[in-house]
Amino acid sequence: MSEQTNIKPGLSAASNANADGRKRIAIFGSTGSIGTQALDVIAANPSLFTTEILTAHNNEELLIEQALQFNPNIVVIGDERKYTKVKEALAPTDIKVFAGEKALEETAAMDCYDLMLAAIVGYAGFRPTLKAIESGKAVALANKETLVVAGDIIMRKAVENRVPVIPVDSEHSAIFQCLVGESRNRIEKIILTASGGPFLGRKPNYLVNVKREHALQHPNWNMGAKITIDSATLMNKGLEMIEAKWLFNLRPDQIQVVIHPQSIIHSMVQFEDGSIKAQMGLPDMKLPIQYALSFPKRIPNDFPRYDFKKVSNLSFEEPDIKTFKNLGLAIEALNKGGNLPAIMNAANEIAVFAFLRNKINFLDMTDAIEKTMQNVAFIEKPTLEEYFESDGEARNFAADLIKL
Ligand code: NDP
Ligand code: MG
Numbered sequence: 001m002s003e004q005t006n007i008k009p010g011l012s013a014a015s016n017a018n019a020d021g022r023k024r025i026a027i028f029g030s031t032g033s034i035g036t037q038a039l040d041v042i043a044a045n046p047s048l049f050t051t052e053i054l055t056a057h058n059n060e061e062l063l064i065e066q067a068l069q070f071n072p073n074i075v076v077i078g079d080e081r082k083y084t085k086v087k088e089a090l091a092p093t094d095i096k097v098f099a100g101e102k103a104l105e106e107t108a109a110m111d112c113y114d115l116m117l118a119a120i121v122g123y124a125g126f127r128p129t130l131k132a133i134e135s136g137k138a139v140a141l142a143n144k145e146t147l148v149v150a151g152d153i154i155m156r157k158a159v160e161n162r163v164p165v166i167p168v169d170s171e172h173s174a175i176f177q178c179l180v181g182e183s184r185n186r187i188e189k190i191i192l193t194a195s196g197g198p199f200l201g202r203k204p205n206y207l208v209n210v211k212r213e214h215a216l217q218h219p220n221w222n223m224g225a226k227i228t229i230d231s232a233t234l235m236n237k238g239l240e241m242i243e244a245k246w247l248f249n250l251r252p253d254q255i256q257v258v259i260h261p262q263s264i265i266h267s268m269v270q271f272e273d274g275s276i277k278a279q280m281g282l283p284d285m286k287l288p289i290q291y292a293l294s295f296p297k298r299i300p301n302d303f304p305r306y307d308f309k310k311v312s313n314l315s316f317e318e319p320d321i322k323t324f325k326n327l328g329l330a331i332e333a334l335n336k337g338g339n340l341p342a343i344m345n346a347a348n349e350i351a352v353f354a355f356l357r358n359k360i361n362f363l364d365m366t367d368a369i370e371k372t373m374q375n376v377a378f379i380e381k382p383t384l385e386e387y388f389e390s391d392g393e394a395r396n397f398a399a400d401l402i403k404l
Contacts, residue, residue, distance in 0.1 A: 018050060024112065025293065026053035026137075028104065028128050029119035031062045033224045034142045034168065034285065038117050039066060041290045045299060052113040055104060055120070055128075058082070064089040071095065073112050076103045078124075104128045109135045115293065117168070118143040121226050122349050123391060126150070133157045133165070140292035142168040144243040145349075149342045150387045151246030165247065166292040171240055172247055173288035174266035174279035179248075180296075182271070190250065191268040191276075192240055193260040194319065195220050195283075197232040200261060203323055210362045212355065220263040220283045229352045233365060234319060238330020239348075242341050245334060252334045257327070259317045264306060282306045325366045329373060338380040339390040340373060346394035347372035354402045364402075372398045 018024055025042060029035045035054075042049045051070040056063040057078035067075050067090055074096045077086045083099035090097055098107060101124075108116065108131035116132040117140045118125055125143035132139055134157060141147070147154055158165050167173050171192045179187075198217050199207060215232040216225060223231070230236035241255045263283040270276045281287055284303055291298065321328045326348070333340040351365035360368070376394045379386050 018114075022048055022050045023293070024050050024052045024114045025117060026108070026113040026115070026132075027051065027117045027119060028053070028055045028108070028125065029117075029121065029143070030054040030066055031056040031059040032119055032121060033222065033227075034117070034119035034289065036062075037286050038119065038289050038293070039070065041286055041293060042070070044301065045294075048299065049293060053107055053110075055107070057120075057124070060086050067095050068093070074098065074107055074110070076107055078104065101127075105131045108132045108137075114138060115140060117289070117293070118146065119168075121145075121224055123149060123346065130154065130157070133161060133163050136161050136163060138164050138166065140166045140168050140289070142289075144169055144239050145345055147243045147246045148239050148345045149391060150382075150384065151242065151341075153384055153387070155246050155249075164295075166295050167243075167247055168285075168288050168292045169240060169243060170283070170285060170288045171267040172244060173291055175244065175248060175269055177279045177291065178267075178269040178277040182269075186272045187248065187250065187254065188270045188272045188274070189254040189256055190244060190248065191256050191258055191270065192237065192244060193263070193265050193267050194234065194237045194257055195231070195263045196259045196261050196319075197234065197236075199232055200259065201320075204363060207323070207362050212358055215355070215362065219261070221285070223285075225356055226349070226352050229355060229365075230348070233326040233362070234324035235326040235330060235348055235369075237319070238327045238334070239345070241330060242334050252331075255334070257319050259319050260314065262311065262314055264311065264314055280306065326369065329366070329369055333373070336378070338378055339376075339382045339387060340378060342382075342387050342390045343376045343394040344369055344373055346391045347398040350395055350398035350402065350404065354404055359404065360402055368398050368401050371401055 027035050027038055051072045053074045054066050054072050055076040060077055060082040076098045080099040087097045105127050108128040115138040118129040119142040122145050126146045126149055129146045167176050175190050216228050218228050218231055237257050244255050265278045265280050268276050268278040282304055333344045347369040351368040354360045355365055372394050
């Protein structure tokens with residue numbers, strides 16, 4: 001049985017705030033699917049939140065538009081070639097403009113905000129998130145890859161710095177919500193629900209021919225490209241199992257996945273008396289984003305409500321790991337631990353990138369990940385540097401394999 005979750009609801013992210021009581025938010029990845037929805041939440045609650053930092057990688061147009069609307073203290077554009085354009089567009093304001101990868105880390109360490117929404121996609125989000133934690137900032141974590149790469153180090157630093165890591169991922173938000181008031185009670189297991197993605201029920205002879213456009217059509221959620229492909233391969237659920245292990249301090253055998261195509265139950269916790277708590281609602285990321293920003297409080301909203309009278313069926317089934325082999329690979333990485341999740345994550349990022357550019361087919365992604373996991377040297381207890389090196393090695397190996 002596991003020890004209690006690493007998250008201490010007593011360590012409220014609300015404890016720091018502006019002189020006027022408003023929580024100062026830094027959105028890393030503000031131009032993405034999570035980032036833009038977070039700005040909708042902030043815009044709807046001007047008495048609760050201010051926007052202090054916004055960051056983007058390529059999309060300078062949207063970053064400029066967001067900056068003019070939300071008037072943050074700082075914006076960062078990842079791609080340094082776009083610095084001048086952003087700087088000129090914001091010259092009439094007193095918004096500070098920075099560019100480049102290093103600037104992301106430096107601003108993450110600044111004093112001007114209370115809570116980081118970590119909404120950059122992929123490994124690129126790791127260093128700024130780590131920096132925020134080292135600087136004692138509360139983190140609302142969407143960027144699951146950070147925990148997949150080095151969850152042990154991230155959670156250890158969070159505990160050392162008394163930093164709450166509040167999940168944004170809908171499944172983990174559901175579990176987090178189920179655990180409120182349960183800090184003395186042991187978790188027997190958690191049940192992560194998965195929609196099954198657009199290819200639920202399909203077999204490999206079908207998957208071999210699916211194209212990018214088809215894989216990008218998710219039945220229930222409208223998300224960024226990378227996570228949408230991860231949902232179609234079920235790698236997303238594998239990443240989420242590893243994310244759950246670190247967030248809630250669980251053993252691999254305490255984490256179960258069940259396919260629930262309607263995405264109404266966002267996940268469940270089973271306690272040691274057999275009682276199961278579920279968190280439910282319509283699939284809408286604004287709810288877990290809002291909860292993470294306002295935690296420990298709930299704030300009213302007018303999002304559409306789930307109506308039990310209208311929906312006839314909530315169904316559940318076993319995931320088909322023989323067909324969706326990425327989930328099996330992720331379970332292997334979860335069980336073996338060490339640097340294997342980081343290796344898998346890096347290979348997956350390269351494979352998804354290649355698939356999105358029509359360089360490989362859907363099933364080739366699994367091949368590339370599997371071979372990379374077999375070939376990059378295993379380290380049982382990696383240091384932070386070794387995690388970085390494993391990530392780089394795995395990226396190179398996978399890219400060579402795919403001939404990128
Ligand atoms: P998007 O692709 O929509 O957005 C990604 C954001 O990160 C954009 O702001 C993008 O900037 C920025 N970015 C991309 N690459 C880099 C880089 N190399 N350096 C710095 N910034 C970068 O992703 P999502 O919003 O869908 O996902 C964000 C994270 O949240 C992921 O880890 C995902 O797994 C997780 N998540 C997402 C959910 C969703 O519903 N979307 C649900 C649960 C978790 P630009 O726009 O300029 O390229
Ligand atoms: Mg999720």
